[in-house]
Amino acid sequence: MEEHDIIIVGAGPAGLTAGIYAGREGLKAMIIDKGVKGGNANMAPVIANFPGYKSIPGLELLKNIGNQAEKYIYIREYEEIVEIQKKTDTITLKTDKDNYRTKSLIICSGTTYRKLGVPGEDKYIGKGISYCSICDGMLFKGRDVLVIGGGNSAVTHALHLKDIGVNVKIVHRRDELRAQKYLQDKLHEVGIPIIWNSVVKEIKGDIFLKSVIVHNRETDVDEELEVSGLFLAVGEKPNSDIASNMGVNVDEMGYIITDKNQKTNITNVYAAGDITGGVKQLVVACGEGAVAAVNAYEELKIVE
Structure with missing residues (x-):
């Protein structure tokens, strides 16, 4: 079973940014996503409020962020997490392809587009x-x-x-x-x-x-x-079932509850991006991803 310092769930803006920060600290880290890197942000036709760009397609921006992340961290695409368990100081993840152990977990699983629920x-x-x-x-x-x-x-x-x-x-x-x-x-x-x-x-x-x-x-x-x-474009549902099943607290809408350091109620488990609700903007997701990774690293240093 592969062992890691940090595993990041989700390769959207928050997860990729967390990966950049974790990888640059020299940690053994990995991102897992059930789909392709970039997440829902890939589908944004034009992004006009991300610092450094007057206007850029979401697909292009996330490709740039993804390419940067891959310099520092391995990204496993099309791999779905089935179960997460927390036992003492170890977190175990079971996917549809393999099993992993990690000291820290950052959940950036984002949201899923809602349907109308009508015939046809x-x-x-x-x-x-x-x-x-x-x-x-x-x-x-x-x-x-x-x-x-x-x-x-x-x-x-x-x-x-x-x-x-x-x-x-x-x-x-x-x-x-x-x-x-x-x-x-x-x-x-x-x-x-x-x-x-x-x-x-x-x-x-x-x-x-x-x-x-x-x-x-x-x-x-x-x-x-x-x-x-x-x-x-009728809203989104937070992908928090796996997290709540392991005991992570969520609010009445299903969004993961965190403190200002992106910590959840479970030690060494963090969350960032749209999965935490609040202001759903790319720049916010990236910021939360960075905060989560920095605090996860600091917590690991204290333990060592």
Whole structure:
């Protein structure tokens, strides 16, 4: 069984930054991710608030961070953690490929995109339904699509789709958006229509998505809209089940509770990034990853 000083769960912005800091301290450290490095941030069409860049696609930024991390730490992609156990001073991780032991653990497992939970949704994921405009947007150039949601992600996706020549509208369940003001201003500037007080009730098609039933919550009227694509941005669910099963405290929403040093209630177990809730921004995730790694290193030095 491989032994490590620090194992980091998740290769998103927080996990990669933690890896850079842990690796630079000369620790035997490793990152494990059930998917590809970069996490959800890979799907951000444009990032315009990360220091050092006026504007950069999420995929490019995370590739840069990932390449830097790989200079200092080994990253195991497509390996899913099945169970984590804490026994005295040792933490054991069981994955679908191997078993590992570590002195410290940093959980940066992030979040999973929420679904709408309506008929037809599962059938058309990848066949008209997408969570990533930068990945799939060009497939819909010149075609009609809807973006579902009212936060920063929804508006950012809509703006990107408009920019590449997609005919896009936003569907939002309320009468005002939650997105930051500068995004809303840009939205109005480019003239993207918004279908207010409405929700998707059903998704229809044959092999591919063809139309959606949109329900107006104010008028109680259903309308079928012919569209080729649906981009979902309706929130995220924290990936904290493995952590809570090992005894890590989470809040009522399922986000891991930490102190200012990113420590959880369990000794030598830290958490960073979107999994901790709060302000979900790339720069915050990176900062929390750095804080977690530095404090994990300091704790290991004290023990030695």
